[in-house]
Amino acid sequence: xxxxxxxxARIEDKEILRGVNLVVPDGEIHAIMGPxxxxxxxLSYVLSGREGYEVTGGSAVYNGQDLLAMEPExxxxxxxxxxxxxxxxxxxxxxxxxxxxxxxxxxxxRGEPELDAVAFLKLARAAIKNLSMPDDMLKRNVNVxxxxxxxxxxxxxxxxxxxxxxxxxxxxxxxxxIDALKxxxxxxxxxxxxxxxxxxxxxxxxxxxHIVPDHVHxxxxxxIIRSGGPELAxxxxxxxxxxxxxx
Amino acid sequence: xxxVTETLDxxxxxxxxxxxxxxxxxxxxxxxxxxxxxxxxxxxSAKKNEPExxxxxxxxxxxxxxxxEEPDWARIKHPPIDYENLYYYAAxxxxxxxxxEEVDPSLLAMYEKLGIPLNERAALAGVESPxxxxxxxxxxxxxxTTFRETLSKSGVxxxxxxxxxxxxxxxxxxxxxxxxxxxxxxxxxxNSAVFSDGSFVFIPKGVRCPMELSTYFRINARNTGQFERxxxxxxxxxxxxxxxxxxxxxxxxxxxxxxxxxxVALDDAKIKYSTxxxxxxxxxxxxxxxxxxxxKRGACRGRNSKISWTQVxxxxxxxxxxxxxxxxxxxxxxxxYSVALTHNYQQADTGTKMIHIGKNTTSTIIxxxxxxxxxxxxxxxxxxxxPGASNARNFTQCDSLxxxxxxxxxxxxxxxxxxxxxxxxxxxxxxxxxEDQLFYCRSRGLSEExxxxxxxxxxxxxxxKELPMEFAVEAQKLLAVSLEGSVG
Numbered sequence: 241x242x243x244x245x246x247x248x249a250r251i252e253d254k255e256i257l258r259g260v261n262l263v264v265p266d267g268e269i270h271a272i273m274g275p276x277x278x279x280x281x282x283l284s285y286v287l288s289g290r291e292g293y294e295v296t297g298g299s300a301v302y303n304g305q306d307l308l309a310m311e312p313e314x315x316x317x318x319x320x321x322x323x324x325x326x327x328x329x330x331x332x333x334x335x336x337x338x339x340x341x342x343x344x345x346x347x348x349x350r351g352e353p354e355l356d357a358v359a360f361l362k363l364a365r366a367a368i369k370n371l372s373m374p375d376d377m378l379k380r381n382v383n384v385x386x387x388x389x390x391x392x393x394x395x396x397x398x399x400x401x402x403x404x405x406x407x408x409x410x411x412x413x414x415x416x417x418i419d420a421l422k423x424x425x426x427x428x429x430x431x432x433x434x435x436x437x438x439x440x441x442x443x444x445x446x447x448x449x450h451i452v453p454d455h456v457h458x459x460x461x462x463x464i465i466r467s468g469g470p471e472l473a474x475x476x477x478x479x480x481x482x483x484x485x486x487x
Numbered sequence: 488x489x490x491v492t493e494t495l496d497x498x499x500x501x502x503x504x505x506x507x508x509x510x511x512x513x514x515x516x517x518x519x520x521x522x523x524x525x526x527x528x529x530x531x532s533a534k535k536n537e538p539e540x541x542x543x544x545x546x547x548x549x550x551x552x553x554x555x556e557e558p559d560w561a562r563i564k565h566p567p568i569d570y571e572n573l574y575y576y577a578a579x580x581x582x583x584x585x586x587x588e589e590v591d592p593s594l595l596a597m598y599e600k601l602g603i604p605l606n607e608r609a610a611l612a613g614v615e616s617p618x619x620x621x622x623x624x625x626x627x628x629x630x631x632t633t634f635r636e637t638l639s640k641s642g643v644x645x646x647x648x649x650x651x652x653x654x655x656x657x658x659x660x661x662x663x664x665x666x667x668x669x670x671x672x673x674x675x676x677x678n679s680a681v682f683s684d685g686s687f688v689f690i691p692k693g694v695r696c697p698m699e700l701s702t703y704f705r706i707n708a709r710n711t712g713q714f715e716r717x718x719x720x721x722x723x724x725x726x727x728x729x730x731x732x733x734x735x736x737x738x739x740x741x742x743x744x745x746x747x748x749x750x751v752a753l754d755d756a757k758i759k760y761s762t763x764x765x766x767x768x769x770x771x772x773x774x775x776x777x778x779x780x781x782x783k784r785g786a787c788r789g790r791n792s793k794i795s796w797t798q799v800x801x802x803x804x805x806x807x808x809x810x811x812x813x814x815x816x817x818x819x820x821x822x823x824y825s826v827a828l829t830h831n832y833q834q835a836d837t838g839t840k841m842i843h844i845g846k847n848t849t850s851t852i853i854x855x856x857x858x859x860x861x862x863x864x865x866x867x868x869x870x871x872x873x874p875g876a877s878n879a880r881n882f883t884q885c886d887s888l889x890x891x892x893x894x895x896x897x898x899x900x901x902x903x904x905x906x907x908x909x910x911x912x913x914x915x916x917x918x919x920x921x922e923d924q925l926f927y928c929r930s931r932g933l934s935e936e937x938x939x940x941x942x943x944x945x946x947x948x949x950x951x952k953e954l955p956m957e958f959a960v961e962a963q964k965l966l967a968v969s970l971e972g973s974v975g
Contacts, residue, residue: 288930291922316932328927332945341941342931349932381945398931 241265242287242406242437247298248462249286256282258462259298264406267434271448271473272441274459275481280441281325283459284410287439288322289315302406316342317349319405323395323412330382335394336364338382339401346402367400371427389420396427407431407438413447425450445477522571525549528680531576535649535683538656548669548679555673561836562865562897563805565778568743575681575714622647622686622702634698643696643727644689648716651687658689662720666749666786666813674745674780674807678714682747685715690725690756699955701730717748721756723789728759730958741769741804745780754789754816759797761954763962766802771972773832773861776804783810784840787819787848795822796839797953799962801969804833809867811840814848814876821850824950826962828943828969829862829894838868838899843876843909852883855947857966858894859973865897870911872904879909887917888946890939890973940967 242264249257256279264270274280286293287300289312300307305318330338344354355363364378373393383391392412399407412424428438428451440451448456448470456472457464460481466472519530528549532542557568622645638645644655652659669679686702702717721727744766750758760783769776779802785794796810812821823839841850850870858864870881887896898915920942928938944951944963951959 290926290930312926312929313932313934316930322930324927324930328921328923330924330927330942330945332948333941338928338931338941341937342928342933345934345937346932402931 242300242302242439244287244300245298247283247286247300248296249282250294250296251282251292255296256293256462257286260459260462260464262457262464264437264439266405266437267432268454269428269432269438269440269451271451271453271456272439272459272464273443273456273473273476276443278459279462280459281410284322284408284439284441287315287408288312288320313345314349316402316404317346321399321402321404321407323392323399323407323409325410325412325414327383327386327391327395329384329386331384333382334378335380335382336361336378339364339378339398342398343402364397364401367397370430371397371400371423373397373423388415389417392416392420393423393427396424400427400430403431405435405437407436409438409440409442411441411443413442413444421447422450445473448473519574519576521574523549523573523575523681527575531681531683534576535652537649537652540656540660541652544664544669545680548676549681551670552673552676552680555670555676557673561807561867562863562899563807563834563836565741565805565834568741568778570677573743576683622700638697641694641697642691643694644687645700646687648685648687648718649683651718655687655689658720659687659718662718662749662751663716664749666751666784667747667782672782675747675782678716678745678747678782682714682716685717685746686719687717688719688727688729690719690721690727692722693724694722695725696727699728699730701732703732713742713744713746715746717746718751719749719758719760720751721753721758721792723754724756725753726757726759728955729761730955731760731762732765741776741778742767743778743780744803746782748781748783748810750785750794752785752787752789752792752794752816752819755791756789757793757795758785759795760785760810761958762796762798762800763954763958763965764798764800764802764806765965768802768833768969769804769831771831771860773804776833777802778805779803779808780805781808783808784813785811785821786813787816787821787845789816789819790845791818791820792816793820793822795820795824795953797822797824797950798826798837799947799950799954799965800825800827800835800837801965803835806833806835806837808837809839811842812850813842813844814850814879815844816848817845818847819845820848822953823850823852823854823868824953825854826857826947826950826966827855827864827866828857828966829859829864830969830973831860831862833860833862835863836865836867838866840869840871841881843870843872843879843881846875846877847879848876849880850882852881852885853949854883854885855950856885856887856896856898857890857943857946857970858887858896859890859970861893863895863897865899867899867901869901869903870913871901872906872909872911874905876906877908879906881909881911883911883913884949885913885915886946887915888943889917889919890943890970936967936971939970939973943967943970 244260244262247257247260295308307315340360347354413421453470456468458466519527528545532545667675670676690696752758766777766779787794794812800806814821821841827835827837829835839852854866856864856866866885872879885898889896896917900913902911924942925938943966
């Protein structure tokens with residue numbers, strides 16, 4: 241379970257998060273929607289530990305562990321996964337090698353045995369097949385020369401293989417055509433289990449047609465101003481954030 | 488034979504430090520008095536039972552060296568080297584070993600510690616088939632060369648150069664100094680006067696060397712310069728892949744290493760020369776470390792011959808090294824693949840020279856420089872197209888990667904073209920390891936150091952893939968280890 245209490249954070253002198261309260265129990269998928277500049281990406285970076293974001297108050301605890309006191313790699317080992325809005329290119333680094341190194345780092349941190357190249361490849365091929373992705377995905381260099389859609393798919397592939405307890409998807413749907421959107425959604429849906437939870441950050445209702453959330457929250461000006469069921473997303477789609485803030 | 492006295496101190500120091508090759512082997516040594524003069528040169532020659540012509544050659548070199556001055560054009564800084572305060576010869580005492588059984592067991596144990604499979608019996612008795620023959624050079628002498636008999640069946644000569652001077656004088660006289668003339672530069676002249684050992688390789692006409700050849704260099708003695716000399720000759724249609732590895736103990740004072748390597752490729756011959764240089768780089772404050780002043784040059788004398796240099800340079804306080812190709816034969820090919828990594832206060836000024844003389848000659852230069860800490864890393868390269876080199880081609884790519892903001896990367900390409908039909912391309916990039924790359928890796932569970940290692944290895948991939956497999960794996964680990972503490 242993820243519990244965020246009164247979380248405030250800033251970048252340099254600018255207050256971005258102004259007291260976020262949110263509880264995501266295991267097994268649930270929560271969507272966070274909101275206008276540009278509301279603090280959605282900041283929230284995902286603060287939860288995953290990116291430098292440059294200063295937490296000024298509050299707490300974020302996942303399965304009893306104080307996330308804010310941990311290094312990014314420790315958070316990954318604790319089961320937190322961030323799917324990037326803009327996945328980063330790593331020239332010369334093979335995708336299979338990258339994901340295996342990551343998986344083995346996490347396994348090592350958890351005291352689990354590492355996977356050798358053969359065992360990993362078996363796992364990776366199965367995941368690729370499940371996600372209907374091309375085989376060469378593993379051979380290519382991490383995100384280098386990938387189209388926008390391929391980059392997002394690669395995020396989903398990594399997520400499937402690292403098998404996190406809590407996935408944070410930071411506008412993973414932006415710039416995707418409908419087919420790619422479905423692959424991303426299928427990837428998340430495939431992970432659904434009583435032990436898996438997700439925070440799906442998005443601008444648009446359309447992703448939520450494919451990943452049906454248990455709860456929808458609206459983040460505006462650094463605070464969650466409304467929470468509701470999936471129907472809230474439809475309401476936003478119809479009336480926009482402006483209507484909501486006025487209400 | 489001397490008893491081995493590996494002190495507890497040495498072991499403790501090993502455990503405490505990251506440079507895992509920094510141990511010293513206690514062994515009785517023969518050393519000549521410090522300093523250099525004609526008597527010392529004569530002593531070295533006598534110690535090796537050299538013929539008269541060899542001594543004359545050395546003395547000529549010595550006299551040239553006395554009149555020369557240290558070059559000062561490289562982007563390196565160091566206090567003056569006191570050539571009178573160095574030992575020019577150090578070797579385990581006692582008569583030279585004739586077979587592996589006669590080698591001091593403590594030396595064999597040291598090479599084992601370094602991971603060099605010196606003991607051919609084990610390999611011959613073992614399950615795996617032998618694939619690498621090793622010549623091990625300890626301070627000034629070659630202590631053992633493995634698999635010589637296997638090699639000699641195909642006519643390949645692989646032996647210490649001191650032995651070649653005695654046993655194969657006709658070959659040595661013909662080729663020694665023919666690629667790097669005695670007076671080529673200050674350090675080559677010094678080496679020619681005092682070189683004590685190194686490897687000699689001769690691959691006869693039409694023979695493809697049946698295994699990788701490897702030389703392992705180790706500086707052990709204090710205040711001692713190491714001046715090895717390597718000569719590789721590939722006759723018509725012959726081919727060979729040669730590997731070279733280097734380590735040294737950790738010491739507070741700087742030590743000089745000035746080697747000369749000469750390669751000769753005749754018609755259709757191929758020589759691939761790979762180096763992983765990991766001399767002690769000095770400590771985090773820049774104290775100690777090896778001064779590495781090396782002249783390496785290959786002559787593609789024959790038509791369609793090929794010489795390929797691959798180097799991974801992570802060690803030494805100073806690296807001054809420009810493995811070059813003289814593309815004389817029509818259609819000959821020169822390649823230079825280099826990774827130079829500097830950290831802390833290391834300085835590297837390295838690159839290559841590709842001299843196109845023959846028609847339709849081609850050269851490729853891929854250089855990857857990585858700078859971290861307070862280090863300085865310079866690529867210096869010359870591509871020269873002579874008037875007769877019609878349709879010569881060169882492609883050069885120089886990439887620099889910076890880690891942190893107190894290091895420097897410099898690229899100094901010289902291009903001289905005297906033939907209108909030549910094509911010379913040069914590409915260069917400089918980048919920093921980006922914060923978003925590090926965060927991306929860490930968010931996937933990689934530690935910061937593993938992330939840097941992965942990114943750096945990716946950056947060097949085009950060069951590392953040129954290395955023989957087992958060397959490539961070693962080099963990858965070495966890059967990661969050499970960068971420990973470079974971030975955060």
